[in-house]
Amino acid sequence: MATAKTAPSAVAILRRYWKPFIFQVHPDLFVHRPVEKEINAQSLQHLNTLIDPLCHPELHTSVSRESVPLEVKFFSKTPIVAADGSPPNHTPVTHRFDLPTDAGATVFSFLTLCEKLGIDVLYTDSCVAKELSQCSPRLSKPPHQDARRPPVASPTELFARELRRSAIVTKFSKESCSNTTDKELSLLRSNRLLFFKSGLDRTQRWEAQKNLMIWMKEAREQQWWGNVPVVIASRECGENATAKGDGKENKKGALVIPWDARKEGIARFVVDIATGMQFKEQLE
Numbered sequence: 001m002a003t004a005k006t007a008p009s010a011v012a013i014l015r016r017y018w019k020p021f022i023f024q025v026h027p028d029l030f031v032h033r034p035v036e037k038e039i040n041a042q043s044l045q046h047l048n049t050l051i052d053p054l055c056h057p058e059l060h061t062s063v064s065r066e067s068v069p070l071e072v073k074f075f076s077k078t079p080i081v082a083a084d085g086s087p088p089n090h091t092p093v094t095h096r097f098d099l100p101t102d103a104g105a106t107v108f109s110f111l112t113l114c115e116k117l118g119i120d121v122l123y124t125d126s127c128v129a130k131e132l133s134q135c136s137p138r139l140s141k142p143p144h145q146d147a148r149r150p151p152v153a154s155p156t157e158l159f160a161r162e163l164r165r166s167a168i169v170t171k172f173s174k175e176s177c178s179n180t181t182d183k184e185l186s187l188l189r190s191n192r193l194l195f196f197k198s199g200l201d202r203t204q205r206w207e208a209q210k211n212l213m214i215w216m217k218e219a220r221e222q223q224w225w226g227n228v229p230v231v232i233a234s235r236e237c238g239e240n241a242t243a244k245g246d247g248k249e250n251k252k253g254a255l256v257i258p259w260d261a262r263k264e265g266i267a268r269f270v271v272d273i274a275t276g277m278q279f280k281e282q283l284e
Contacts, residue, residue: 010107010132011054013125017111018051020119025074036075039092043072051110054103070097076117093117104132188213197233200259208232208259229254 023029025044030037050070073092095113097106108129111121188194188209196205212232235258 008125008128010103010129013129014051014054014107014110016125017114017119017121018055021110021114021117024077024117024119029077030075033075036090036092039073040075043074046070047072050097050106054106071095072097072113074113074117078118102133104129104135108133191230193227193229195229195231195254197231199234200232204259205232208257211260211262231256232259234258235260 025040027037027041027044030040047070071094073094075090075092079090093113093116095109095116097109108126111126111129115121194212196208200208231254233256
């Protein structure tokens with residue numbers, strides 16, 4: 001069983017998303033768009049002054065911390081889905097890091113930037129980074145800076161984040177079922193440990209498959225997808241088996257998920273198993 005001591009550090013979470021981040025914003029990806037290349041190059045240079053001391057502290061024994069917010073702008077290689085379904089605009093994503101700050105708060109803010117750029121962030125990583133940002137002691141700041149500095153996540157940023165997540169769910173709604181490719185379905189059904197409990201009708205099975213396709217990429221990264229038996233059942237069966245722990249599937253170590261669970265709902269069902277699988281290497 002994973003304990004608090006096995007939780008990943010802020011730097012470990014940062015390194016997990018740094019490579020996908022670079023693959024989205026590196027200036028060399030915009031060789032035919034010089035303006036976007038220049039903006040990304042400058043922002044990446046500024047961001048490196050904040051990130052590099054966390055990843056390589058031995059090279060930065062005497063780091064001078066800035067006392068003003070660091071604002072960066074990045075164009076994404078992959079256009080971000082528009083909330084209203086209109087063609088995406090090639091506008092930069094703006095994000096601000098409030099300084100001075102600790103490693104936990106920096107990583108949590110960096111994950112927020114990744115989400116803005118359309119990079120999938122694991123639910124467990126977001127929770128751990130948020131907890132680290134809340135538990136870590138903040139560096140002392142002059143009182144006058146607190147008075148004029150807005151919160152780390154403004155209501156506008158929170159609204160934009162939730163709006164983007166809603167757009168992703170809408171993309172896989174019934175109105176866009178025709179856009180689902182056979183390749184995606186084949187990849188989903190290739191999991192030999194995925195089972196559908198008897199009693200589900202055709203509509204319920206299809207809805208469950210759509211929700212799993214949204215979650216599948218993150219599930220593979222968590223290393224439990226394809227390794228832990230997953231049973232899609234009615235909501236009553238799933239909740240009873242998970243809550244009581246006396247279901248037949250639960251005794252065999254299977255994960256019982258209600259057919260109508262959304263991405264966030266599936267995350268709550270798998271967080272314990274995902275955490276255990278994720279920290280398996282450290283425990284051994």
